[in-house]
Amino acid sequence: MxxxxxxxxxxxxxxxxxxxxxxxxxxxxxxxxxxxxxxxxxxxxxxxxxxxxxxxxxxxxxxxxxxxxxxxxxxxxxxxxxxxxxxxxxxxxxxxxxxxxxxxxxxxxxxxxxxxxxxxxxxxxxxxxxxxxxxxxxxxxxxxxxxxxxxxxxxxxxxxxxxxxxxxxxxxxxxxxxxxxxxxxxLKKEVPGFALNRIQYAVINECWSLYKNGVLSAEDIDKVMYEGLGRRYAFIGPLETMHLNADGIKDYCKKYAEGMQKVSSTFTPPPIEYDAATADNIQEELTNIVPADQTQTRKEWRDERLAQLDKLKRNK
Amino acid sequence: MxxxxxxxxxxxxxxxxxxxxxxxxxxxxxxxxxxxxxxxxxxxxxxxxxxxxxxxxxxxxxxxxxxxxxxxxxxxxxxxxxxxxxxxxxxxxxxxxxxxxxxxxxxxxxxxxxxxxxxxxxxxxxxxxxxxxxxxxxxxxxxxxxxxxxxxxxxxxxxxxxxxxxxxxxxxxxxxxxxxxxxxxxLKKEVPGFALNRIQYAVINECWSLYKNGVLSAEDIDKVMYEGLGRRYAFIGPLETMHLNADGIKDYCKKYAEGMQKVSSTFTPPPIEYDAATADNIQEELTNIVPADQTQTRKEWRDERLAQLDKLKRNK
CATH class of the missing domain: 3.40.50.720 (NAD(P)-binding Rossmann-like Domain)
Structure with a gap:
């Protein structure tokens, strides 16, 4: 009723x-x-x-x-x-x-x-x-x-x-x-991909390049996020991270901009190609970690964790 | 002793x-x-x-x-x-x-x-x-x-x-x-910035461009992470995210690569300039959110949250 x-x-x-x-x-x-x-x-x-x-x-x-x-x-x-x-x-x-x-x-x-x-x-x-x-x-x-x-x-x-x-x-x-x-x-104006996917694709592009250039395994690339950067991003955004890691974001740029630009100049320029050979290799690695018959269980695990994190964040 | x-x-x-x-x-x-x-x-x-x-x-x-x-x-x-x-x-x-x-x-x-x-x-x-x-x-x-x-x-x-x-x-x-x-x-070989900072700079570059192009406020840019993408990344890396959001990462690329490339082709090519005018504007906004005399308290808040998340993650 x-x-x-x-x-x-x-x-x-x-x-x-x-x-x-x-x-x-x-x-x-x-x-x-x-x-x-x-x-x-x-x-x-x-x-x-x-x-x-x-x-x-x-x-x-x-x-x-x-x-x-x-x-x-x-x-x-x-x-x-x-x-x-x-x-x-x-x-x-x-x-x-x-x-x-x-x-x-x-x-x-x-x-x-x-x-x-x-x-x-x-x-x-x-x-x-x-x-x-x-x-x-x-x-x-x-x-x-x-x-x-x-x-x-x-x-x-x-x-x-x-x-x-x-x-x-x-x-x-x-x-x-x-x-x-x-x-x-x-968003104050329309942009392709909105904001979340633009940032997500920037991440994927660099991860793809790191894998393709033979720097890290797929598992280790994902770990950079969920054991490091991603844990911080669950609470603090990228701009505030810069702001807190120096005496404000201006001071951060003064100290680190040159180094950041040097590193960024070695990025593969966008758009990068998501080539089939690299996709095949990543798929093989990921399938060893999450076999095809366990993706549903893994998604449920993820959602349960997101629920716990949400609870933790709403409590204070 | x-x-x-x-x-x-x-x-x-x-x-x-x-x-x-x-x-x-x-x-x-x-x-x-x-x-x-x-x-x-x-x-x-x-x-x-x-x-x-x-x-x-x-x-x-x-x-x-x-x-x-x-x-x-x-x-x-x-x-x-x-x-x-x-x-x-x-x-x-x-x-x-x-x-x-x-x-x-x-x-x-x-x-x-x-x-x-x-x-x-x-x-x-x-x-x-x-x-x-x-x-x-x-x-x-x-x-x-x-x-x-x-x-x-x-x-x-x-x-x-x-x-x-x-x-x-x-x-x-x-x-x-x-x-x-x-x-x-x-890392299987030396690269400038190692892995974490390379990925972090890719994020910062796109966030900087979104701000500079007048798409979002600094506060809203940070929210994209800590209310969305970053919460997911606390548990699941970028590659596995693709893998789980389709029938494997190959299927993900088949479905979305074209759209991702279209969006990526509108990125500001690296290295981007962290210009003083933009830094000034972001600093002003962030200082309204976290005043200079509260950065220490805010860092303690962040570390306490990271401790809680770590506990949550180690428990299972």
Missing amino acids: ACKSEKGKIAIIGSGLIGQSWAAIFVGAGYNVTVYDIDDKQIEKALANMTKSLKSYETQGCLRGNLSAEEQSKLITGSHDIKACMENAIYVQECVPESIEMKKSVFGELDKYCTKDMVIASSSSCINSSQFTENLNHKTNMLIAHPVNPPYFLPLVEIIPAPWTATEITNRTRQLMEEIGQAPIT | ACKSEKGKIAIIGSGLIGQSWAAIFVGAGYNVTVYDIDDKQIEKALANMTKSLKSYETQGCLRGNLSAEEQSKLITGSHDIKACMENAIYVQECVPESIEMKKSVFGELDKYCTKDMVIASSSSCINSSQFTENLNHKTNMLIAHPVNPPYFLPLVEIIPAPWTATEITNRTRQLMEEIGQAPIT
């Missing part, structure tokens, strides 16, 4: 894993959530899965908010009617597959039922919204709010307005993300 | 913070440690400081090994006699300031008392050992073992042999690092 929250209603478009994650986050903050999907069977499956996830978070001690898992489950309903799903919603989060055609078609539909104050955000991970909202009536209400997987435990949300998105809509999205316990950042 | 361990003796050359950290790690694994410094007063200060640190780790529940802090403290002695410090040592860890002249002078001394099976490792963070061991009698016994700050909670150690370092010495260093609970990686 569904319950009505006083906080307002959120519409989630698409009931896949990302849609389910958004729903769990919003009900954790006490919102009513309606999850849209074309297929009633898929909706039923998603609702059952969300109930199960919330229960499991409760058991692990990492359920968000003050309501029980059962109470939170009751805040979620499903709908195969896009109009009904969006009716009275203050915020719409689209979570359909990553394809321009798909985004165009879905946003065309959402545009029909968008009201003056409604925010319509896409979970798109690499397509900027200017590529699919330009010709819509409510394009000033639309933007990207890109979560990171798994969103329940990795709170970063990249907010990217299109050139025509209203500032008020961008600000309201950021405020809402903060209120529900996510960690929003706001 | 000093106690004798059956595990053997380690010589630490230099009693600054890195030397003290190495000593704490070795006594945690039950070794006898002799810490060398020129100045007796500095040695006394270092011994008192190490005793205090070990006590504090014990109180925080993060002391390593099975011995009490008091028992571990008794395994450490000081010496201002380099010959006596190295006598019967199985492993020597040099921790003097980062200067080629200083390393040359100290390694010249260490060379005099080096025996056939002794390992002599430098904590150097950017000078490769071929730059200061080439003309020494025991150059095959010498290499780099670069720790990450704070070494007690960030276990990564970069082992970098010079072209003439004996394989047996490199392997023995790695085994010893593993035995004492550090996380060694072995």
Whole structure:
């Protein structure tokens, strides 16, 4: 039996894993959530899965908010009617597959039922919204709010307005993300890859080169992160790291910029080629560490660790 | 009163913070440690400081090994006699300031008392050992073992042999690092910046460009790491991340390489200039977040978090 929250209603478009994650986050903050999907069977499956996830978070001690898992489950309903799903919603989060055609078609539909104050955000991970909202009536209400997987435990949300998105809509999205316990950042303009993937690709490029040039094994490259640099980055960003490792970032640059530039000048210039021979060799090494039949177990291990880290970080 | 361990003796050359950290790690694994410094007063200060640190780790529940802090403290002695410090040592860890002249002078001394099976490792963070061991009698016994700050909670150690370092010495260093609970990686050849700083500079370069191009605030750039990417990297390296996010890394490249290359082709080509105007702007923003008089508190907060994460990671 569904319950009505006083906080307002959120519409989630698409009931896949990302849609389910958004729903769990919003009900954790006490919102009513309606999850849209074309297929009633898929909706039923998603609702059952969300109930199960919330229960499991409760058991692990990492359920968000003050309501029980059962109470939170009751805040979620499903709908195969896009109009009904969006009716009275203050915020719409689209979570359909990553394809321009798909985004165009879905946003065309959402545009029909968008009201003056409604925010319509896409979970798109690499397509900027200017590529699919330009010709819509409510394009000033639309933007990207890109979560990171798994969103329940990795709170970063990249907010990217299109050139025509209203500032008020961008600000309201950021405020809402903060209120529900996510960690929003706001890109001031559209860039290819957004921010997270740009930084991730910079890392991958150098790791790929280190491997290809025969400097380190794949296992040792990964260790640089999870036994060193990555542990620090779980708490402190790259700029503050520089700031704290000298008398401020200006002093850091004064002391180390020359050395950093000397090292950087030996980087393989981007874009680097992800060649098949190197991919084959890395795959062979990684398969020895994580055999194909254990990737699922390994992913569960990773998510459990991320949950523990999130708990550690939220506690203080 | 000093106690004798059956595990053997380690010589630490230099009693600054890195030397003290190495000593704490070795006594945690039950070794006898002799810490060398020129100045007796500095040695006394270092011994008192190490005793205090070990006590504090014990109180925080993060002391390593099975011995009490008091028992571990008794395994450490000081010496201002380099010959006596190295006598019967199985492993020597040099921790003097980062200067080629200083390393040359100290390694010249260490060379005099080096025996056939002794390992002599430098904590150097950017000078490769071929730059200061080439003309020494025991150059095959010498290499780099670069720790990450704070070494007690960030276990990564970069082992970098010079072209003439004996394989047996490199392997023995790695085994010893593993035995004492550090996380060694072995660079198969010398490269500028070693591995950690190469990857760190790749990150900084892209972050710097994102800031300079007006895409994100300094605070939001740092958030990309500590609320997103960095949390994942605390447990899983960049290569395994690709491997798990598709059906293996080959499949990942097949699906995403083209998009990654398109994004990478918009990177500022290295080396990038760390210009004064940008440094000024970042400094101003960061000083608002961490005022100059609070950097020490913030560093303590960071180290405490790193200790908690290390505990979380060592527990399973």
